[in-house]
Amino acid sequence: MSAANTAENADFRGPLDITRAATVVLDAAGTVIGWSPAAAELFGCGAHEAVGRPVGAFLSATPGGGPRSRTETGPSAAGPTIAGHDIRLARRPDGSELLVGTAMCTLPDGPGGTPAGAPDRVLVVAELDTLRQWESRLALLQGLATQSPVGLAIYDTDLRLTWSNTAYEREIGRPFEEYRGRRPGELYPRGRFVTTGYPQTLDSVMRHVLATGEPILDLHFLDRPPTDPEQDHLWSCSYYRLQDAHGHALGVCEDSFDISDRHRAQQRLALLVEAGRSIGTALDVVTTAQEIAEVTVPGFAAAVRVDVTRATVTGEAPTAADAAGTVLLRVAERPARAGAPDPDLARAAGGTQAGDPEDPDDPRHRYPPVAYPPGSPQNRSLASGGLVLDDSALVVPLRAGGSVLGLVTFVRGDGFGLATTFDNGEVALADELAARAAVSIDNARRFTRERTASLVLQRQLLPHHVPPLSAVDIAYRYLPTDAATGVGGDWFDVIPLSGTRVGLVVGDVVGHGLRAAATMGRLRASVRAFAQLDMAPDELLTRLDDLVGQPVSQQSDVHGSSQDTYDEVTTGATCLYAVYDPVSRQCVMARAGHLPPAVVDPDGRVSFPDLPAGPPLGLGGLPFESAEIELPAGSLLALFTDGLVEARDHDIGLGLDTLGRVLGDRQASLEELCDRAISELAPDGTTADDTALLLVRTRELSDRQVADWELTAEPLAVGRARELATGQLEAWGLEELSFSTELVVSELVTNAVRHAGGPLRLRLIRDRTLLCELADGSHTSPHLRLSKDDDEGGRGLFIVAQLVQRWGTRYTPTGKTIWTEQAFPPAAFG
Numbered sequence: 001m002s003a004a005n006t007a008e009n010a011d012f013r014g015p016l017d018i019t020r021a022a023t024v025v026l027d028a029a030g031t032v033i034g035w036s037p038a039a040a041e042l043f044g045c046g047a048h049e050a051v052g053r054p055v056g057a058f059l060s061a062t063p064g065g066g067p068r069s070r071t072e073t074g075p076s077a078a079g080p081t082i083a084g085h086d087i088r089l090a091r092r093p094d095g096s097e098l099l100v101g102t103a104m105c106t107l108p109d110g111p112g113g114t115p116a117g118a119p120d121r122v123l124v125v126a127e128l129d130t131l132r133q134w135e136s137r138l139a140l141l142q143g144l145a146t147q148s149p150v151g152l153a154i155y156d157t158d159l160r161l162t163w164s165n166t167a168y169e170r171e172i173g174r175p176f177e178e179y180r181g182r183r184p185g186e187l188y189p190r191g192r193f194v195t196t197g198y199p200q201t202l203d204s205v206m207r208h209v210l211a212t213g214e215p216i217l218d219l220h221f222l223d224r225p226p227t228d229p230e231q232d233h234l235w236s237c238s239y240y241r242l243q244d245a246h247g248h249a250l251g252v253c254e255d256s257f258d259i260s261d262r263h264r265a266q267q268r269l270a271l272l273v274e275a276g277r278s279i280g281t282a283l284d285v286v287t288t289a290q291e292i293a294e295v296t297v298p299g300f301a302a303a304v305r306v307d308v309t310r311a312t313v314t315g316e317a318p319t320a321a322d323a324a325g326t327v328l329l330r331v332a333e334r335p336a337r338a339g340a341p342d343p344d345l346a347r348a349a350g351g352t353q354a355g356d357p358e359d360p361d362d363p364r365h366r367y368p369p370v371a372y373p374p375g376s377p378q379n380r381s382l383a384s385g386g387l388v389l390d391d392s393a394l395v396v397p398l399r400a401g402g403s404v405l406g407l408v409t410f411v412r413g414d415g416f417g418l419a420t421t422f423d424n425g426e427v428a429l430a431d432e433l434a435a436r437a438a439v440s441i442d443n444a445r446r447f448t449r450e451r452t453a454s455l456v457l458q459r460q461l462l463p464h465h466v467p468p469l470s471a472v473d474i475a476y477r478y479l480p481t482d483a484a485t486g487v488g489g490d491w492f493d494v495i496p497l498s499g500t501r502v503g504l505v506v507g508d509v510v511g512h513g514l515r516a517a518a519t520m521g522r523l524r525a526s527v528r529a530f531a532q533l534d535m536a537p538d539e540l541l542t543r544l545d546d547l548v549g550q551p552v553s554q555q556s557d558v559h560g561s562s563q564d565t566y567d568e569v570t571t572g573a574t575c576l577y578a579v580y581d582p583v584s585r586q587c588v589m590a591r592a593g594h595l596p597p598a599v600v601d602p603d604g605r606v607s608f609p610d611l612p613a614g615p616p617l618g619l620g621g622l623p624f625e626s627a628e629i630e631l632p633a634g635s636l637l638a639l640f641t642d643g644l645v646e647a648r649d650h651d652i653g654l655g656l657d658t659l660g661r662v663l664g665d666r667q668a669s670l671e672e673l674c675d676r677a678i679s680e681l682a683p684d685g686t687t688a689d690d691t692a693l694l695l696v697r698t699r700e701l702s703d704r705q706v707a708d709w710e711l712t713a714e715p716l717a718v719g720r721a722r723e724l725a726t727g728q729l730e731a732w733g734l735e736e737l738s739f740s741t742e743l744v745v746s747e748l749v750t751n752a753v754r755h756a757g758g759p760l761r762l763r764l765i766r767d768r769t770l771l772c773e774l775a776d777g778s779h780t781s782p783h784l785r786l787s788k789d790d791d792e793g794g795r796g797l798f799i800v801a802q803l804v805q806r807w808g809t810r811y812t813p814t815g816k817t818i819w820t821e822q823a824f825p826p827a828a829f830g
Contacts, residue, residue, distance in 0.1 A: 015101075015126035015134050022100075028120040030055050042100070042125060044092035055123065059088045059102070087128060099128040149257065151235075154242065156251040159183050159206055171258075173227040184254075191223030194234075205239060206252045213249075215240035221256070231419045233260045268429045271300060275433055280440030283447040285313050286331045286367070288440045292408060293334035296433065300426070301394075301410040302418065306332035307370055307378075308398065308406030312441065315448030318403035326382060328406060329367040378407050387431055394422045396434040400442035408434050454517045455480060466494045470767050471502040471582035472696045475670030477678055479691040481512065481643070488690030489516035489573070490641045491524050495531045498810055498819045500701060500767045501581045503531045506639040506692055508594065510572035523548070523573060523617075534810030537577045537590035538626040541614065545592065548573060548618040573617040576639055580631065582701050583765070587637070590626040592617050595645070598656075598663055599629070600636035606660040633700040636673075638663055643689035644681050655681060663695075670695045705766045711749065713758030713776070721749045721762050725772070732766050736825040740803040741772060744820050747800050748774040751782055756815070769805065770822045777815040 015021055022042040025034025031054055035047035043050070043058055050058065085101040092098070105122040144152060144165060151168035155161055160181045169176050172187065179187065184202035192200045198219055199205050209216055217238045225233055235256040242250040279291045289306040296304050307328035311318055372378040377390040385404060387396045392412040398405040410430055412420050422430065466474055474494055481488050489509025497503050505527050509519045526547055530540045574594040580587045589597070589609070593616030596608050612625035631637065638659070645655025662676045673695055682691060707728045711717040725745045726738050745762065752760050756778035765771040782797055801807060804820040811817075 015130040022125040024050075024055060024058075024123040024125065025119050026055055026121045026123060027117050029116075031117075032058075033117065033119060039125065042098075042127070043090060044094060044096075049093075057091075059090055059100075059125070061088060085131065088125075090125065100125050101128050101131040151254075151256045151258075153254045153256075154251055155184065155206060155254065157210060157249055159203060159252070161187075162251065168256075171225050171227060173225075188221075188223045191221055193219050193237075194222050195220045206254070209239045209241050209252050210249055213241050213243075220259075233258055234263045235259065264425070267299065268425065271295065271429065272432065275436060279433075279437050280443065283444045285441055285444045285448060288437065288444050289332035289406075290334075292433070292437045293332045296410065297334045298418075300418075300429070300433075302413040303335040303411040304333070305330065305409045305411075306406065307409075308441065309404075310369075312405045312445050313367070313448075315445050315450075315452050317449075318400070318405055318445075326404075327369050327371055330370050331367050331406075378409065381407055387427065387434075389422060389427060392420050394427060394430055396430050398434055398438040398441055400438045405438060405441055405445070408437070450514050454514045457514065457517045457521065463493055467496065468768075469494070469496060469502055470500050470699060470701065471580055472504075472698055473670060474697075475674045475695045477674045477691070477693045479643075479678065479682060481690050488512050488643070489520035490643060490690035490692040491520045492639065492692045492694045493524055493527065494694070494696075495528055497531065497579065498534060498808055498821075499581065499771060499773060499817075500583065500765060501579055504578045504580065504637070504639055504694065504696060505531075505575065506594070506641060506694055507573060507575040508641045508643075508690070508692075519573070523575070527575070527577065531577075532808075534808065536626060537579060537588050538624040540577055541575060541590050541592045541617070541624040544575065545615075545617050545620060545624070549620045575617060578637070578639070580637075580696070580698060582699050583706055585630055585632060585698070585700050586628055587631045587698075588626050588628045590614065590624050592624060595640065595642055595652075598636075598638040598640075598660060599631070600638070600663050600666075602632055602634040602666075604664050604666045606664050608656065608660075631698045633698055635698045636663060637696040637698065639692075639694040639696070641690065641692045643691040644677070644693055646689070647681075670697060701765065701767070706763065707765075708761060708763035711758075711760040711762055713753050713756070713760055715753060717753060717760060718746055718749045721745045724762065725764060728764050734766070734770065734824070737770055737822060740822060741770070743803060744772055744800050744822075745774075747797065748772070748818055748820075751797070752776040752778075752818075755780065755782075770824060771819060772822070773817050773819040775812070775815060775817040779811060779816055781809045781816060782818070 020038065022039035023034070023036040024032055024039055027033050031052060032050050033052075035050045039050070040046050085103050088100055088102050090098045090100045103124045105124070107119055107121060144150075146166045148165060149167055151171055152165040153161055153168050154163040160183060161179065162181075164172075164176055172179055184206065188202060191202065193205065195218075198216065199208060202221070205216060205219065208214075215238065219237045219239075221235045221237050222232055224231060236259050237254060237256040239252055239254055242253050244250055275292075275295050278295050280288055281291065282288065285308060289308060292306055293304040307330050309318065309326055310316075310329055313329060313331065372382070377388040377393055377395045381388045381395040381397050382404060385397055385399065387394065389395075394410040394412075396408050396410070398408060408430075410422070412418055412422065466476075472494075476492060478490070478492070489511060490507070491509075492506045493503075495503035495505065505524075507520070507523060507527075509516045509523065511519075523544065526544055527540065530543050535543065572593075574592055576589065576591040576594040576597065578587055578589040578597070589611055591611050592614045596611045598606060598608055600606050609627065609629055611627045614624045615622045640659070642652065645659055646652045647655065658680050659677060662680055663673060665673065665676075668676070674693060677693060678691075707724075709721075709724050711721060722742045722745055725741050729735060729738050729741060749760065749762070752758075752774060756776035758777060761773075761775040763771075763773045763775075765773070800820065804822050807818070807820040809816055809818050
């Protein structure tokens with residue numbers, strides 16, 4: 001209908017209606033005896049011209065003819081029909097012709113028959129186009145009533161059902177006569193509108209439409225129809241008021257269309273979107289499994305259980321062998337109702353707890369192991385590697401790389417607003433959800449495997465035990481980064497050096513993971529090796545920088561030429577190296593892009609020495625510089641990585657201030673200071689980066705433990721050195737070491753007199769061992785060698801090496817120092 005056909009000018013009469021159609025009254029002979037005004041308008045001639053003439057003068061059959069009428073004197077022939085009406089050709093006086101539809105009505109005969117010239121029949125004529133339009137409208141109404149999938153219902157002003165079409169009748173599932181006169185609340189007592197901003201019940205919506213006359217369109221109504229009482233359905237409903245020609249309300253018309261399938265498809269798509277956003281947010285197997293359950297309950301299933309293999313939880317590689325006999329761990333379980341799961345749901349999920357493992361580190365202590373009996377849906381799914389639908393339970397395997405990582409069991413039940421079984425679309429959705437979850441779980445498993453290997457490597461590379469030292473008291477803490485980021489490359493070390501000195505080192509490798517931990521191990525081993533050579537801090541960092549910047553492999557390009565490649569992981573590593581001497585109380589430090597240490601003097605004043613920064617390791621091109629500061633006995637030195645003082649919620653300056661405030665407490669022990677620093681700067685025990693903290697409290701060696709003498713570089717100095725050493729050993733009560741010490745001193749002084757320049761300085765230190773040191777002005781180091789039988793010399797240093805535990809050479813700006821170390825006799829510790 002066009003926009004012009006509004007309620008004000010609509011004519012609901014048919015084109016063959018007697019009140020509007022062209023009407024012709026005929027006698028028994030087919031002569032016109034009556035001619036309506038509508039006929040005059042249609043045929044173009046008045047009644048005075050038509051009455052008395054045969055009807056055939058105005059109507060003739062269409063080309064092709066047809067059966068004759070019931071009398072010879074009637075219309076000449078009958079043409080084709082449309083919807084039971086004859087189609088004829090109307091002729092006008094002006095010669096024009098018009099296709100019309102006709103209908104004939106025979107009048108009943110009187111008691112004595114029909115006299116001549118009396119009315120015998122009534123012929124109704126209408127334009128064919130108008131008739132066809134009317135028939136189309138009738139077909140439309142008939143289709144709405146019998147064929148339309150849209151449910152139509154009419155309620156009177158008392159909201160009682162007065163009419164419904166076939167679709168509505170099918171929805172109710174009973175003949176119309178059985179529910180005629182019912183109110184909407186009686187047909188759908190539990191239904192409600194879920195569209196916000198409108199009344200929730202059918203009665204209130206219809207009364208609003210009756211009162212206001214405003215139609216309401218596309219309201220979503222949720223309920224269970226009588227024909228499907230086990231599952232919720234959703235309808236799109238519209239309401240508008242029915243009124244007569246004078247505007248009086250007659251009732252309300254409701255049209256409704258079941259959009260449950262479309263709504264469920266939208267819900268499934270929304271569930272996939274939510275799953276993509278919510279599943280796999282953390283690289284943790286258990287967290288990912290819990291996310292699966294949280295996303296799918298209660299919208300998709302009444303209960304969900306996620307079982308994975310032990311190898312998946314621990315990060316081990318999955319195996320495909322004997323999958324049906326695999327013991328799974330219940331890592332996630334979520335029922336729709338709070339508290340204990342419904343017994344029917346538990347039976348559908350199946351599974352019994354297996355025995356407790358003996359290994360205390362086994363994850364089965366944290367997550368209950370379950371074993372499924374043969375023939376159960378879960379056992380069949382494990383055996384086949386495919387999903388299994390068994391009544392209200394749907395079991396979908398978590399597959400990755402041809403192996404089964406676990407199972408997800410979706411369970412339906414009564415009273416959850418869901419169908420008790422899964423349809424084909426839901427099975428496909430469950431398979432897609434499990435496939436996505438399996439990818440996230442496998443990624444988490446791989447991450448767990450790499451993280452575990454990194455932690456093991458990192459812990460093996462970090463110091464497990466620091467031997468007691470005379471130079472310093474130490475305490476340390478190490479916190480690996482949080483699980484979301486992975487293991488980093490922070491490290492620290494305490495290295496005993498010659499002359500009771502101690503090397504202190506802390507470093508940080510940029511990056512996380514196994515490669516960062518391995519790089520850290522290489523750097524720590526290199527620092528220890530360089531430190532044992534008694535290198536100065538700036539020289540040690542220079543050698544370490546050269547090592548980092550060296551090519552690690554040789555590759556050939558497409559032309560066959562060799563091309564160096566560099567280990568980019570180590571680029572950006574930082575390091576701080578310090579050497580403390582308890583005799584001189586001097587500390588020499590150098591840093592490569594690392595934060596300076598914190599120094600707390602015996603009075604509790606905190607400072608951060610302004611050390612030359614130096615570039616990070618691996619960049620090259622710039623030299624490293626050392627700085628020397630005096631640390632009185634009882635001073636506190638704190639070496640740390642940036643993970644301790646830098647965080648997302650505060651800048652590094654605030655972290656340094658907090659650390660300084662904590663370390664300023666002189667009454668606390670080193671262990672207490674470590675704990676306070678961690679609790680203040682990492683209150684939750686995790687940081688975004690690895691954290692290393694090394695606290696050192698300095699000591700000094702008293703004059704009673706150190707004796708030194710200056711000697712001239714002449715042969716007489718050898719005897720003088722022996723006398724001085726022997727006398728000092730007697731004063732210390734170490735006469736048992738006099739013979740070996742005399743030989744050591746004689747050899748060292750003799751070599752210095754022969755091959756080096758003066759002045760010479762002899763020093764004995766009584767610490768945990770007896771240390772003998774001789775300093776000279778030469779930078780040439782002696783070498784241990786085996787002399788031949790006919791050699792006159794070269795055996796002295798070999799003899800010295802046999803008498804002492806260790807010996808070595810360290811270089812100074814003015815020359816070198818050769819040192820030896822001898823163990824005390826047992827009586828010295830009595």
